[in-house]
Amino acid sequence: MLKSTLIRAxxxxxAVMQRYFQGEFKIxxxxxINNLVTEADHASEKAIFEVIKEDYPDHYLLSxxxxxxxxxxxxxxxxxxxxxxxxxxxxxxxxxVSIAVEQDGEMILGAVYNPFIKEFYFGQRxxxxxxxxxxxxxxxxxxxxxxxxxxxxxYSYLDQPNGPLEVFSTLIRAGVPxxxxxxxxIDLCWVAAGRFDGFYEHKLQAWxxxxxxxxxxxxxxxVSDFADARYSPxxxxxxxxxxxxxxxLVDVVNGGxxxxx
Numbered sequence: 001m002l003k004s005t006l007i008r009a010x011x012x013x014x015a016v017m018q019r020y021f022q023g024e025f026k027i028x029x030x031x032x033i034n035n036l037v038t039e040a041d042h043a044s045e046k047a048i049f050e051v052i053k054e055d056y057p058d059h060y061l062l063s064x065x066x067x068x069x070x071x072x073x074x075x076x077x078x079x080x081x082x083x084x085x086x087x088x089x090x091x092x093x094x095x096x097v098s099i100a101v102e103q104d105g106e107m108i109l110g111a112v113y114n115p116f117i118k119e120f121y122f123g124q125r126x127x128x129x130x131x132x133x134x135x136x137x138x139x140x141x142x143x144x145x146x147x148x149x150x151x152x153x154x155y156s157y158l159d160q161p162n163g164p165l166e167v168f169s170t171l172i173r174a175g176v177p178x179x180x181x182x183x184x185x186i187d188l189c190w191v192a193a194g195r196f197d198g199f200y201e202h203k204l205q206a207w208x209x210x211x212x213x214x215x216x217x218x219x220x221x222x223v224s225d226f227a228d229a230r231y232s233p234x235x236x237x238x239x240x241x242x243x244x245x246x247x248x249l250v251d252v253v254n255g256g257x258x259x260x261x
Contacts (some may be wrong), residue, residue: 049061058184064079065081098111154203162255207237222243
């Protein structure tokens, strides 16, 4: 029943996105320039909550807009009602609903749905990952220098060693293609589907990555923090790859150089 509720919740949020997309809606700004929230974000979140609460009124909810709705439960739903809000607000169809389910501290289910390109990604711990019900696997690229990567940048620049711009510069100066889509959940799913070989980002929230990182792992990939420790969505750093370029990318993110062909 958890799986069916998750799917219905993602579909409910996506239906709201479609209703508002390229229409007129209110837009406001959260902390940091261009950190937007729209009327559609709140409406999508409301629709998602209604589905979950109908089946599981006692479950813990963590959502980008509403924050934490704490309950005494072993289950936590981690929700981004629209991941890629800036894209959505500008009529760019690279945005999605992202929902994960955590049980006793372990992510067990994840769904990411982009209704505009009709892609529904789903992962279940121990059962693999799918795109529109077809099994997906990560790529087979073994060289970072030959990889196609994706990243994102925080709304405020992080003044730290090997920050987002420094790592980006190292990669592009070595000729490595690095894309920036504006939706971490989609970035992760496209790693899982083998479209990208790796993804890294310096500052994410749990709702950005909770579903996507599980989908990558279930597609055969590897996900860690910048220290190459086991990944937790409750810390900001992420590296997700096909596993074959992971060590190289970890090294570069920490200030290393790229091994040339």
